[in-house]
Amino acid sequence: MIMNMADMILDKIDEKKNATVMGLDPRFESIPRFITEPIKKQHTGLRAVACSYLEFNKRIIDLASGIIGIVKPQSAFYEQAGIEGIKALIETINYAKSKGMIVIVDGKRNDIGTTAQAYSGGYLAENSISGISERAFNADLLTVTPYLGSDGIKPFIEDCKKSNKGIFVLVKTSNRSSGELQDLMAGGKKVYEIVAENVAELGKGLEGERGYSPVGAVVGATYPKEAEVLRRIMPKNIFLVPGFGAQGGTAKDILPCFNKDGYGAIINSSRGLIFPYKDDSVSESEFEKAIIGAATKMKNEITAALKEKGICPW
Amino acid sequence: MIMNMADMILDKIDEKKNATVMGLDPRFESIPRFITEPIKKQHTGLRAVACSYLEFNKRIIDLASGIIGIVKPQSAFYEQAGIEGIKALIETINYAKSKGMIVIVDGKRNDIGTTAQAYSGGYLAENSISGISERAFNADLLTVTPYLGSDGIKPFIEDCKKSNKGIFVLVKTSNRSSGELQDLMAGGKKVYEIVAENVAELGKGLEGERGYSPVGAVVGATYPKEAEVLRRIMPKNIFLVPGFGAQGGTAKDILPCFNKDGYGAIINSSRGLIFPYKDDSVSESEFEKAIIGAATKMKNEITAALKEKGICPW
Numbered sequence: 001m002i003m004n005m006a007d008m009i010l011d012k013i014d015e016k017k018n019a020t021v022m023g024l025d026p027r028f029e030s031i032p033r034f035i036t037e038p039i040k041k042q043h044t045g046l047r048a049v050a051c052s053y054l055e056f057n058k059r060i061i062d063l064a065s066g067i068i069g070i071v072k073p074q075s076a077f078y079e080q081a082g083i084e085g086i087k088a089l090i091e092t093i094n095y096a097k098s099k100g101m102i103v104i105v106d107g108k109r110n111d112i113g114t115t116a117q118a119y120s121g122g123y124l125a126e127n128s129i130s131g132i133s134e135r136a137f138n139a140d141l142l143t144v145t146p147y148l149g150s151d152g153i154k155p156f157i158e159d160c161k162k163s164n165k166g167i168f169v170l171v172k173t174s175n176r177s178s179g180e181l182q183d184l185m186a187g188g189k190k191v192y193e194i195v196a197e198n199v200a201e202l203g204k205g206l207e208g209e210r211g212y213s214p215v216g217a218v219v220g221a222t223y224p225k226e227a228e229v230l231r232r233i234m235p236k237n238i239f240l241v242p243g244f245g246a247q248g249g250t251a252k253d254i255l256p257c258f259n260k261d262g263y264g265a266i267i268n269s270s271r272g273l274i275f276p277y278k279d280d281s282v283s284e285s286e287f288e289k290a291i292i293g294a295a296t297k298m299k300n301e302i303t304a305a306l307k308e309k310g311i312c313p314w
Numbered sequence: 315m316i317m318n319m320a321d322m323i324l325d326k327i328d329e330k331k332n333a334t335v336m337g338l339d340p341r342f343e344s345i346p347r348f349i350t351e352p353i354k355k356q357h358t359g360l361r362a363v364a365c366s367y368l369e370f371n372k373r374i375i376d377l378a379s380g381i382i383g384i385v386k387p388q389s390a391f392y393e394q395a396g397i398e399g400i401k402a403l404i405e406t407i408n409y410a411k412s413k414g415m416i417v418i419v420d421g422k423r424n425d426i427g428t429t430a431q432a433y434s435g436g437y438l439a440e441n442s443i444s445g446i447s448e449r450a451f452n453a454d455l456l457t458v459t460p461y462l463g464s465d466g467i468k469p470f471i472e473d474c475k476k477s478n479k480g481i482f483v484l485v486k487t488s489n490r491s492s493g494e495l496q497d498l499m500a501g502g503k504k505v506y507e508i509v510a511e512n513v514a515e516l517g518k519g520l521e522g523e524r525g526y527s528p529v530g531a532v533v534g535a536t537y538p539k540e541a542e543v544l545r546r547i548m549p550k551n552i553f554l555v556p557g558f559g560a561q562g563g564t565a566k567d568i569l570p571c572f573n574k575d576g577y578g579a580i581i582n583s584s585r586g587l588i589f590p591y592k593d594d595s596v597s598e599s600e601f602e603k604a605i606i607g608a609a610t611k612m613k614n615e616i617t618a619a620l621k622e623k624g625i626c627p628w
Contacts, residue, residue, distance in 0.1 A: 115339070
C-alpha cells in the first residue's frame with residue numbers, strides 16, 4: 001500500500017531527525033570547475049549546462065542524502081536550459097527518489113479544470129492521457145499558485161487523493177513585495193489569511209495517520225509574525241518554508257511555523273546548502289566537506305531552536 | 315530593428331483583419347484518427363502522443379494561418395506528455411513563427427528575482443546562462459501570474475524591454491471561482507482592480523508607436539462588466555481574453571475589452587477553433603473544412619460585433 005504523502009514526510013523527518021529541504025536551484029557559473037570542465041570537453045551550449053546540472057545534483061544528493069531527506073528542484077532553472085534542462089530535471093527527480101528522498105517540484109503551476117488536470121497528470125499522478133500509463137515527471141509534491149481560486153487547486157487535490165501525492169499552495173511568500181497582493185485587507189482579514197482558510201478547508205479529510213494533510217502551504221521564513229497566525233488557521237497543513245539563510249530567515253524566525261508537536265514545517269535552503277564554497281575553483285575535497293558541513297550546520301541549527309522551545313521530537 | 319511587441323500584435327491584427335488568438339490545447343483523444351493512426355504505427359506511449367500533437371498543430375496552423383495571426387499553446391498539455399511533449403511545444407512555436415504567426419506561451423509562470431529571470435530567459439529573452447546564447451523556447455509572449463507582487467513581474471518586464479517581448483499578467487480570469495481571491499474587496503477596490511493598477515503602472519513607458527504596451531493583461535470574456543472597469547484602469551495594455559465560445563463568452567461579451575479605436579484586445583478560443591468536428595473519426599476533407607469554417611466564423615463574429623459598435627478598424 002502506498003502511504004499518505006504527509007505521513008511519508010513526517011516519517012522522513014524522523015528518519016533523518018531533520019526538517020530540512022535542500023533546494024536544487026543550479027547556476028551554471030557556481031558549479032565547481034572540476035565538474036563542468038570535463039563536461040565542456042564533451043558537450044556545448046545548453047547540453048553542457050544541463051549535463052553539469054545533473055552531475056552537480058547527483059554529487060550533492062550523494063553527499064547530503066544521509067543528512068537531508070527532502071529535495072526541491074526549482075523548475076525555472078531547468079526550463080531555462082530547454083529540453084536538455086528538463087531532461088536533467090526528470091533524471092534528478094528519479095535519482096533523488098532512488099536514494100530514498102522525497103521530491104517537491106517547485107513549479108508554482110496554476111490553471112483551471114482540465115488544464116490543471118494536465119499539470120497534475122504530468123507532475124504528480126498517473127498520466128491521464130487516454131490509454132497512456134507512462135509517467136512524465138513523477139514528482140511527489142508540486143507547488144501551486146492560488147490566484148485562480150479553488151478551480152485551480154481542486155484538480156491537483158483529486159490526484160493527491162488518487163495517487164497519494166501532495167501539493168504546497170502559495171500562501172505567504174518570502175519575498176519583499178509579497179505584501180502588495182497577499183497583505184491586502186479584505187473584510188477584516190488579510191488576503192493570505194483567506195487563502196490559508198481555503199487551504200485548510202481543501203485539505204480536510206485527506207489527513208494521514210499522523211494527523212497532517214498532504215495539502216500544504218508555502219509560508220516564508222521572513223514573516224514569522226504572519227506564520228504564527230497561519231499556523232493557527234492551518235493546524236493540520238504542512239508548511240514548506242522558503243527564505244531561510246541566504247534570504248534572511250533565521251532558525252528563530254522559523255519556529256512559529258512548527259506545531260507544538262515539533263512537526264508541521266519543512267525548511268528550505270537552496271544557495272546556503274548547495275553553494276557553501278567560495279567559488280567554482282573549489283577542489284573536490286573542499287566541495288565535499290563544504291556540502292556536508294552546510295547540511296549538518298542547518299540540521300543542528302533547526303534542532304537547537306526546536307530544543308530551546310522544548311518541542312524537538314527527537 | 316526589432317519592433318515593439320505591442321506594435322507587432324496590432325500590425326498582425328491589421329494584416330489579418332482579425333483579433334482572434336487560436337489556443338493550441340491538444341487532447342490526444344480528440345485528434346483525428348487519420349493523423350494519430352499512422353503515428354501509432356511508428357511510435358508508442360508519450361512519444362506517440364507528442365508526435366500527434368505536433369502533426370495536428372502543424373496542420374491546423376497551415377489551415378488557419380491565412381485567417382488568424384496569433385497562436386497560444388497551453389504549456390500544461392505539452393508538459394503532461396513529458397520531454398517528448400515539450401519538444402513538440404518548442405517545434406510548434408518554431409513552426410508557427412515560420413508561418414509569420416505571433417506565439418504566446420500560456421504557462422502562467424510566477425516566481426521572484428533570479429528565478430523569475432530564469433523563466434524569462436528560458437521563454438522570452440536571450441538566454442542569460444553565462445556564456446550561452448542558445449535559446450530555449452523562443453516565444454514572443456508569456457502569461458504570468460501576479461500572486462507574488464511586482465518582484466514576480468519586473469524581471470519579465472526587463473526582458474520585454476531588452477528583447478522586445480511581451481507578457482500578459484493574469485488580472486481577472488474567466489473561470490467560475492476566479493472571484494474567490496480576485497473579487498475580494500480591499501480598501502474600496504477589488505483585488506483584480508489593484509492588480510490592474512499595478513499592471514498599468516508596470517507597463518508605462520514601454521508603449522510602442524501605436525500607443526500600446528507589451529505588458530498586457532488576461533481578462534476573461536465571461537466577465538464583461540469587470541472588463542469595462544479594467545479597460546478604464548488599463549487603457550494602454552492589451553487584453554488577452556480567454557473564455558470565448560466553449561467557456562460561454564459571446565461576441566457581445568468581449569466588446570468591453572476593446573478601446574474606442576477598435577484595438578486593445580485579442581480574443582482566444584481553443585476547443586471551438588481546433589476541435590470543431592464531431593469526433594476523431596472525421597475525414598481529412600471534413601477536418602480541413604471544419605477548421606477553416608470555425609476560424610472564419612469567429613473572425614466574422616468579432617468583426618460584426620466591432621462594426622455594430624462602430625469601432626471596427628478595418
